[in-house]
Amino acid sequence: MTPRPDFPSRRSILRQPSWAARWEASLFLLLRVATYGVLLAAAVVFLDIGWKGGRVVFRAEAPFINVPFLTEAPESLHVLKLPDGATLKMGDREYRAFNEAHPEQVKAARSETYVYSAGGIFPNIVGTVLLVLGAMVIALVLGVCSAIYLSEYAKEGPLVRLVRLSIANLAGVPSIVFGLFGFGLFVVALGWNVSLLAGWFTLAFMVLPIIITASEEALRAVPKGLREGALALGATKFQTIRTNVLPYALPGILTSSVLAIARVAGETAPIMFTAAYVVRDQMPWQVEKWTDFFFQGVMALPYHIYVVASKIPQNDYTRDVQYGTAFVFLFTVAAIALSAILLRARLRKQYRW
Amino acid sequence: MSTAQPLPAAPAVSPKAAPAPATPPIVEIEKLDFFYGDKQALFDVTLGIPEKQVTAFIGPSGCGKTTLLRCLNRMNDLVDVARIGGGEIRIDGINIYDPRVDVIELRKRVGMVFQKSNPFPKSIYENIAYGLRLHGIKHKDKLDEIVEKSLRGAALWDEVKDRLHDSGMGLSGGQQQRLCIARAIAVEPDVILMDEPCSALDPIATAKVEELIHELKTRYTIVIVTHNMQQAARVSDQTAFFYLGKLIEFAGTQKIFMNPSNPQTESYVSGHFG
Numbered sequence: 001m002t003p004r005p006d007f008p009s010r011r012s013i014l015r016q017p018s019w020a021a022r023w024e025a026s027l028f029l030l031l032r033v034a035t036y037g038v039l040l041a042a043a044v045v046f047l048d049i050g051w052k053g054g055r056v057v058f059r060a061e062a063p064f065i066n067v068p069f070l071t072e073a074p075e076s077l078h079v080l081k082l083p084d085g086a087t088l089k090m091g092d093r094e095y096r097a098f099n100e101a102h103p104e105q106v107k108a109a110r111s112e113t114y115v116y117s118a119g120g121i122f123p124n125i126v127g128t129v130l131l132v133l134g135a136m137v138i139a140l141v142l143g144v145c146s147a148i149y150l151s152e153y154a155k156e157g158p159l160v161r162l163v164r165l166s167i168a169n170l171a172g173v174p175s176i177v178f179g180l181f182g183f184g185l186f187v188v189a190l191g192w193n194v195s196l197l198a199g200w201f202t203l204a205f206m207v208l209p210i211i212i213t214a215s216e217e218a219l220r221a222v223p224k225g226l227r228e229g230a231l232a233l234g235a236t237k238f239q240t241i242r243t244n245v246l247p248y249a250l251p252g253i254l255t256s257s258v259l260a261i262a263r264v265a266g267e268t269a270p271i272m273f274t275a276a277y278v279v280r281d282q283m284p285w286q287v288e289k290w291t292d293f294f295f296q297g298v299m300a301l302p303y304h305i306y307v308v309a310s311k312i313p314q315n316d317y318t319r320d321v322q323y324g325t326a327f328v329f330l331f332t333v334a335a336i337a338l339s340a341i342l343l344r345a346r347l348r349k350q351y352r353w
Numbered sequence: 354m355s356t357a358q359p360l361p362a363a364p365a366v367s368p369k370a371a372p373a374p375a376t377p378p379i380v381e382i383e384k385l386d387f388f389y390g391d392k393q394a395l396f397d398v399t400l401g402i403p404e405k406q407v408t409a410f411i412g413p414s415g416c417g418k419t420t421l422l423r424c425l426n427r428m429n430d431l432v433d434v435a436r437i438g439g440g441e442i443r444i445d446g447i448n449i450y451d452p453r454v455d456v457i458e459l460r461k462r463v464g465m466v467f468q469k470s471n472p473f474p475k476s477i478y479e480n481i482a483y484g485l486r487l488h489g490i491k492h493k494d495k496l497d498e499i500v501e502k503s504l505r506g507a508a509l510w511d512e513v514k515d516r517l518h519d520s521g522m523g524l525s526g527g528q529q530q531r532l533c534i535a536r537a538i539a540v541e542p543d544v545i546l547m548d549e550p551c552s553a554l555d556p557i558a559t560a561k562v563e564e565l566i567h568e569l570k571t572r573y574t575i576v577i578v579t580h581n582m583q584q585a586a587r588v589s590d591q592t593a594f595f596y597l598g599k600l601i602e603f604a605g606t607q608k609i610f611m612n613p614s615n616p617q618t619e620s621y622v623s624g625h626f627g
Contacts, residue, residue, distance in 0.1 A: 228465075234487055
């Protein structure tokens with residue numbers, strides 16, 4: 001290579017060992033390790049819950065699924081150690097029947113009781129699904145309406161800036177504060193008591209910032225030409241938005257709802273004062289008047305995990321319930337989110353631009 | 354844009370009225386001043402657009418020709434800071450900036466085709482039916498009939514008749530633009546505004562659209578904004594030359610291109626600037 005006096009630092013293009021090269025290589029390694037750390041954490045969480053919870057939910061023999069766990073209400077578990085050395089495990093109802101049939105055996109046995117360790121978590125699944133559906137309906141209606149107003153109608157000014165500031169601040173409020181807010185406003189001041197309705201509104205307000213921000217982005221992403229095209233044909237502003245803007249923004253709005261669903265289903269703090277019962281005998285549809293439906297508390301999966309994991313004495317039996325509930329919980333959230341994703345995929349196919 | 358010679362300053366007053374057009378004007382613009390915020394975009398524009406003819410607006414970028422076009426169907430209402438400073442625009446003798454004017458009805462009478470073709474992400478059929486439904490036409494047979502008529506009118510029918518229910522986004526650029534023209538003529542406007550309709554098209558697609566414009570002028574009044582002077586010379590009957598927000602010259606196209614009265618017009622059409 002010809003020497004170039006004007007570029008004294010020029011040297012062979014062959015690689016030469018240097019501290020700079022070693023420094024770059026180790027930096028690259030650090031970045032890579034940090035990234036794989038996420039993978040490791042996810043793997044540990046999901047494998048742990050999947051393994052321990054899967055053993056509770058799935059069975060080796062037909063029907064391969066622990067049906068009572070998914071279809072029954074939680075019960076206390078009674079463990080009877082009979083004098084002959086045999087151990088009997090039974091749920092509450094079974095135990096009472098057994099007690100009537102063989103009182104002498106029960107009397108002779110050493111019996112232990114573990115709350116919530118028998119039966120299943122069906123009411124909790126139902127409660128969580130109800131909470132998610134109701135909260136999402138409220139959050140989407142309020143959120144999409146305000147997103148439409150902010151992106152299509154509002155003129156930038158101090159008031160709109162204040163609204164945006166409030167949305168940003170609302171997103172940063174800890175969920176327990178939403179719980180207290182819901183308790184103070186809906187449960188106490190409005191007198192709704194601990195109820196589905198109070199839980200719905202509390203959860204809805206918690207995810208409003210996510211929905212509003214993402215919906216506004218989705219609306220803004222719709223090309224200006226589509227609005228102008230409709231307006232130039234003589235559509236009113238609202239007709240334009242309804243027929244030629246909102247449908248194309250829906251996939252984006254649904255993306256935000258997937259995130260919101262995960263939060264609504266998962267948060268324990270907002271519902272512990274507003275909607276969740278530790279235990280309840282009736283199922284949500286067992287109400288006298290239809291209006292009572294909205295004013296009943298429900299059992300919910302995250303709150304159930306909290307209760308069985310921290311409010312009762314721990315042992316192997318309660319641990320099974322904890323992991324089984326966590327497993328079902330993850331599965332339920334994934335199922336709800338998946339349906340939103342499928343709906344989005346269908347809409348995307350329908351309107352491609 | 355290269356400047357071959359120093360630009361002469363725009364004259365302080367706009368030229369006197371344009372030569373008498375072949376047909377009476379349907380759109381009359383009188384002493385129009387237009388502002389974006391504090392910035393004046395149009396100065397004292399007076400212009401009569403004759404019925405069932407093609408009128409071209411030409412001029413360098415930023416001369417206000419698109420602004421004026423978008424005033425004619427009040428599309429500028431969408432811009433927050435846009436406002437009329439003075440003067441008026443009359444269509445059929447009614448000042449369209451009168452507070453009593455229903456903008457929705459105005460836009461049904463004055464259709465528009467945009468620079469960037471903007472078919473809706475719906476089927477070809479639905480693209481045209483959209484405007485018809487806004488006009489309250491719901492009957493299937495009637496819709497079918499007008500969709501076909503409009504597509505034929507836009508010289509697109511033969512190319513799309515077998516795939517009316519495919520997405521309009523799947524068409525080529527030139528077909529998309531003709532779809533937008535079909536969509537505009539489906540609602541039977543009196544005036545069609547075209548904002549550089551061929552700027553994104555190749556020469557063959559451009560030729561088709563120009564041919565179409567030629568056919569459409571038997572039924573509609575067409576106002577076309579164009580950067581392409583050859584295009585203005587080919588399609589228009591009247592040409593208005595704008596520079597720095599002022600109407601410099603408005604006359605028959607032949608006169609503008611062959612024998613302009615204003616030296617600025619002459620240097621622009623002969624390619625010395627712009």
